[in-house]
Amino acid sequence: MPKDGGPNGGIGASTTRREDVRFLSGTGNYTDDINIRGQAYVHFLRSDVAHGRLNKVDTSEAAKMPGVVRIFTGADFEGIGGLPCGWCVTDKHGQPMQEPAHPVLAQGKVRHVGDPIAAVVAETPEQARDAAEMIELDIEELPAVIDMKAALEDGAPKVHDDLTSNLCYDWGFVEENKDAVAKAFDEAAHVTTLELRNQRLVANPMEPRVAIGDFNRATGDHTLYTTSQNPHVIRLLMGAFVLGIPEHKLRVVAPDVGGGFGTKIFHYAEEAFCTFAAKAVNRPVKWTSSRSEAFISDAHGRDHVTTIQLALDKDNNFTALRTDTHANMGAYLSTFAPSVPTWLHGTLMAGNYKTPLIYVNVKAVFTNTVPVDAYRGAGRPEATFQLERVIDKAARELGVDPVELRRQNFITEFPYATPVAVEYDTGDYHGTMDVLESMIDRAGFDARRKESEARGKLRGLGVNCYIEACGIAPSNLVGQLGARAGLYESATVRVNATGGIVVMTGSHSHGQGHETTFPQVIAEMIGIDASMVEIEHGDTDKAPMGMGTYGSRSIAVGGSAMVRAAEKVINKAKKIAAHLLEASEADIELADGQFSVAGTDKAVAWGDVCLAAYVPHNYPLEEIEPGLEETAFYDPANFTYPSGAYACEVEVDPDTGKVEILSFAAADDFGNIINPMIVDGQVHGGIGQGIGQALLESCVYDEDGQLLSASYMDYAMPRASDVPFYAVDHSSQTPCTHNPLGVKGCGEAGAIGSPPAIVNAVVDALRSGGHDIYHVDMPVSPSRVWAAMQG
Amino acid sequence: MPQVSMTVNGKSATGEVEGRTLLSTFLRENLNLTGTHIGCDTSQCGACTVHVDGKQVKSCTMLALEAEGAEIATIEGQAAEDGTLNAIQQAFQDHHGLQCGFCTPGMVMAAASLLKENPKPSEAEVRHHLEGNLCRCTGYHNIVKAIMAASGQDVSAIAAE
Ligand code: FES
Ligand code: FES
Numbered sequence: 021m022p023k024d025g026g027p028n029g030g031i032g033a034s035t036t037r038r039e040d041v042r043f044l045s046g047t048g049n050y051t052d053d054i055n056i057r058g059q060a061y062v063h064f065l066r067s068d069v070a071h072g073r074l075n076k077v078d079t080s081e082a083a084k085m086p087g088v089v090r091i092f093t094g095a096d097f098e099g100i101g102g103l104p105c106g107w108c109v110t111d112k113h114g115q116p117m118q119e120p121a122h123p124v125l126a127q128g129k130v131r132h133v134g135d136p137i138a139a140v141v142a143e144t145p146e147q148a149r150d151a152a153e154m155i156e157l158d159i160e161e162l163p164a165v166i167d168m169k170a171a172l173e174d175g176a177p178k179v180h181d182d183l184t185s186n187l188c189y190d191w192g193f194v195e196e197n198k199d200a201v202a203k204a205f206d207e208a209a210h211v212t213t214l215e216l217r218n219q220r221l222v223a224n225p226m227e228p229r230v231a232i233g234d235f236n237r238a239t240g241d242h243t244l245y246t247t248s249q250n251p252h253v254i255r256l257l258m259g260a261f262v263l264g265i266p267e268h269k270l271r272v273v274a275p276d277v278g279g280g281f282g283t284k285i286f287h288y289a290e291e292a293f294c295t296f297a298a299k300a301v302n303r304p305v306k307w308t309s310s311r312s313e314a315f316i317s318d319a320h321g322r323d324h325v326t327t328i329q330l331a332l333d334k335d336n337n338f339t340a341l342r343t344d345t346h347a348n349m350g351a352y353l354s355t356f357a358p359s360v361p362t363w364l365h366g367t368l369m370a371g372n373y374k375t376p377l378i379y380v381n382v383k384a385v386f387t388n389t390v391p392v393d394a395y396r397g398a399g400r401p402e403a404t405f406q407l408e409r410v411i412d413k414a415a416r417e418l419g420v421d422p423v424e425l426r427r428q429n430f431i432t433e434f435p436y437a438t439p440v441a442v443e444y445d446t447g448d449y450h451g452t453m454d455v456l457e458s459m460i461d462r463a464g465f466d467a468r469r470k471e472s473e474a475r476g477k478l479r480g481l482g483v484n485c486y487i488e489a490c491g492i493a494p495s496n497l498v499g500q501l502g503a504r505a506g507l508y509e510s511a512t513v514r515v516n517a518t519g520g521i522v523v524m525t526g527s528h529s530h531g532q533g534h535e536t537t538f539p540q541v542i543a544e545m546i547g548i549d550a551s552m553v554e555i556e557h558g559d560t561d562k563a564p565m566g567m568g569t570y571g572s573r574s575i576a577v578g579g580s581a582m583v584r585a586a587e588k589v590i591n592k593a594k595k596i597a598a599h600l601l602e603a604s605e606a607d608i609e610l611a612d613g614q615f616s617v618a619g620t621d622k623a624v625a626w627g628d629v630c631l632a633a634y635v636p637h638n639y640p641l642e643e644i645e646p647g648l649e650e651t652a653f654y655d656p657a658n659f660t661y662p663s664g665a666y667a668c669e670v671e672v673d674p675d676t677g678k679v680e681i682l683s684f685a686a687a688d689d690f691g692n693i694i695n696p697m698i699v700d701g702q703v704h705g706g707i708g709q710g711i712g713q714a715l716l717e718s719c720v721y722d723e724d725g726q727l728l729s730a731s732y733m734d735y736a737m738p739r740a741s742d743v744p745f746y747a748v749d750h751s752s753q754t755p756c757t758h759n760p761l762g763v764k765g766c767g768e769a770g771a772i773g774s775p776p777a778i779v780n781a782v783v784d785a786l787r788s789g790g791h792d793i794y795h796v797d798m799p800v801s802p803s804r805v806w807a808a809m810q811g
Numbered sequence: 812m813p814q815v816s817m818t819v820n821g822k823s824a825t826g827e828v829e830g831r832t833l834l835s836t837f838l839r840e841n842l843n844l845t846g847t848h849i850g851c852d853t854s855q856c857g858a859c860t861v862h863v864d865g866k867q868v869k870s871c872t873m874l875a876l877e878a879e880g881a882e883i884a885t886i887e888g889q890a891a892e893d894g895t896l897n898a899i900q901q902a903f904q905d906h907h908g909l910q911c912g913f914c915t916p917g918m919v920m921a922a923a924s925l926l927k928e929n930p931k932p933s934e935a936e937v938r939h940h941l942e943g944n945l946c947r948c949t950g951y952h953n954i955v956k957a958i959m960a961a962s963g964q965d966v967s968a969i970a971a972e
Contacts, residue, residue, distance in 0.1 A: 037907065037909075039912070041894075044886075044890075044903055045846070045886065046886035046889075048846070053845035226914050228850065279913060311850065311853065706950070708947075708951060732856060739942060740937070745955070
């Protein structure tokens with residue numbers, strides 16, 4: 021397909037976004053903007069201790085407070101399903117993971133600060149809050165486990181009394197390789213070992229979560245409006261596993277959603293509560309999270325503690341890799357939590373390199389903290405960070421150029437089957453690195469460093485690569501790996517009688533711009549203007565069953581489903597055109613919105629064919645049905661493998677330890693690209709979050725399980741003045757070989773690829789100042805850097 | 812409940828509020844002006860930014876009653892009557908200065924007040940002015956670029972789109 025966009029705003033055009041108009045004029049429709057006549061408001065009373073036995077929840081005084089409609093406690097949810105986990109990991113002994121119950125409201129015990137205990141439904145949000153303060157709690161505080169290694173010690177307090185320990189699973193991958201990896205380490209010429217932490221983060225989409233339950237007593241229909249990345253998944257999980265509502269009686273709507281970054285994938289207690297309570301009190305029930313509440317109730321991300329080892333031979337070829345990670349699950353298993361440190365992490369440990377032997381061990385641990393699940397990149401940033409950091413350390417130990425060490429070990433032939441069970445279809449790692457090197461003027465670095473030194477600053481350059489697995493995922497494969505869901509995507513292409521098109525997609529946009537990019541694809545396929553195409557998403561009553569948006573899957577999987585449905589539409593339209601033109605179907609060509617007979621000037625316009633489909637007077641009714649609407653479900657044959665090379669230049673102030681990012685360059689290979697402007701924006705946003713992780717953000721608990729970083733006063737979000745302009749290039753393009761658009765996905769790359777570049781640069785800067793330092797943990801805050809410099 | 816009256820986007824507005832009702836809540840719930848967003852409860856995200864008597868204010872830092880008699884401008888009043896975007900809004904669209912759109916109303920209102928005081932701000936001045944406005948989607952690149960473009964500066968040399 022052409023990649024210049026063409027005259028119609030097709031593939032390759034940097035079309036500005038149509039959704040912007042409503043967002044820029046204050047007329048978006050976010051969940052909290054929805055008010056339903058007669059709605060009541062819920063306030064959740066949450067645990068302020070990390071671990072405790074709930075002896076008594078006395079709501080009698082609270083119930084007398086003004087405006088109270090009803091107060092719910094765990095007792096109201098006895099016998100109702102808990103929140104399900106969507107992925108079962110099998111441990112290295114072949115046993116299923118330990119899977120605790122996750123009640124909607126706490127039953128018997130509270131297990132983290134923020135665990136909901138009771139829910140007050142009242143006429144106003146203020147009345148609900150006031151009444152919640154009157155609930156009398158008798159909680160017997162129990163010792164909490166916060167540190168993962170302490171949680172695994174004998175005699176550690178158990179988060180869940182009915183489990184054998186705090187170990188969710190002990191995963192070995194690939195277990196059969198373990199001995200061969202050990203042998204390769206014994207025979208290595210050099211071994212580099214690095215211990216590091218990939219700190220706990222909070223995703224922090226700017227829109228806090230909201231849920232509104234509504235129930236129609238006359239029809240028995242439930243509706244849930246929610247801030248979700250995947251309304252169908254919520255419908256299935258909540259309907260089938262929690263509340264027992266069949267899907268035809270349950271509609272889930274995720275309207276405009278103000279960012280997700282993973283944390284709005286999961287099914288949350290508040291969604292189930294509002295749906296349940298709307299029926300129980302026979303009124304719509306609305307919950308709007310405050311930011312403080314979000315910090316203790318949104319699933320967190322990352323939180324891995326890792327030791328990684330790289331073995332090299334005497335020629336600096338990588339011969340083996342071994343990594344040992346403790347991954348924090350928090351107090352319960354959030355929807356996809358078990359998959360993140362395993363299948364989204366272990367399978368990426370080969371990175372861009374032809375390391376022949378790899379062994380990954382992951383111990384997932386329960387602690388008295390907020391559950392941890394996918395956050396932008398999910399497992400892949402953790403894999404990339406440790407791999408790219410250990411390679412950088414190896415280069416410094418060996419005194420070789422970090423870029424050359426990487427290049428020497430690059431995979432160069434595709435398809436490439438890694439020793440960690442995935443097969444990369446395409447890539448050009450040297451080509452992408454060439455692009456990066458052309459962006460960063462490495463030759464001039466020494467002069468820049470001298471210039472910094474003249475000002476008393478230490479300058480560092482950090483480079484790294486990344487690979488990610490996106491476009492998740494082949495359903496049969498993930499089924500074998502423990503997924504309890506399929507990961508296809510769906511689309512219905514509905515052509516109207518006068519030729520306009522509505523595409524109903526199971527993908528969901530919460531900032532990605534589907535309403536602009538998806539029509540670009542249809543415009544390209546048919547040769548009509550993109551303005552003739554509208555996208556509908558986010559309503560289970562409209563779109564066919566789809567799996568939503570995460571894992572950079574929208575265009576690779578959702579876009580592919582749309583292409584398949586559009587192909588069916590075009591095939592049928594060609595039959596109609598053949599009839600109208602009295603020609604053979606095989607001779608019909610579609611270009612620029614015209615069906616023509618090859619080699620003749622006979623043609624019929626797209627709009628006329630559409631009209632014929634709906635006004636079938638002159639129409640082959642004996643062969644085909646009227647109408648022009650098709651649905652397709654697309655199940656990908658493989659993951660896609662975007663890759664890239666990133667570079668960062670920093671200056672460190674040796675007096676204060678403060679790190680300033682001077683420049684950041686990203687060279688990515690996303691395969692084909694639909695809208696370059698939007699792709700750039702995705703990379704910018706990912707890098708912004710990566711800088712946040714590398715320099716600023718950290719979610720911190722004290723030893724009692726109190727969250728110390730529970731607001732924007734204490735959790736340092738990146739601000740405009742913390743980041744530079746980024747240089748972004750995606751001209752290195754090796755199209756995906758197994759989806760119709762040749763696309764790979766771009767949503768997470770920036771967040772995956774940027775933290776190691778920054779830390780590599782800081783280490784480079786510090787070493788140039790004579791400090792014998794190989795690593796500083798993230799966030800690389802002034803105090804950490806300063807402490808590292810003091811030895 | 813006490814009554815409060817103010818002018819919002821040139822129209823007079825009156826409502827009953829509790830003493831503790833914030834201006835942000837009043838705009839959203841009483842006046843149904845839901846373009847003003849609430850992103851935090853510690854007055855640090857800037858999603859709720861409006862203008863009060865011509866000054867940039869986080870509407871969650873003010874009680875509705877404190878706005879008695881004030882002139883308030885919100886995102887809903889920025890475009891022309893026929894919906895045509897103003898120069899700042901248009902620059903945000905042209906330069907992809909928004910993704911999810913949640914921070915956007917606050918960003919546009921903050922930018923408007925910056926450009927009123929400083930018609931040709933430098934990159935550093937733009938970044939400094941946005942100190943109180945968080946965006947989680949864009950990495951700020953295109954927001955800064957859009958604001959500089961809205962001020963009439965040539966931004967074509969800034970890397971990428
Ligand atoms: S809502 Fe006002 S600053 Fe966050
Ligand atoms: S565009 Fe989403 S928070 Fe700024």
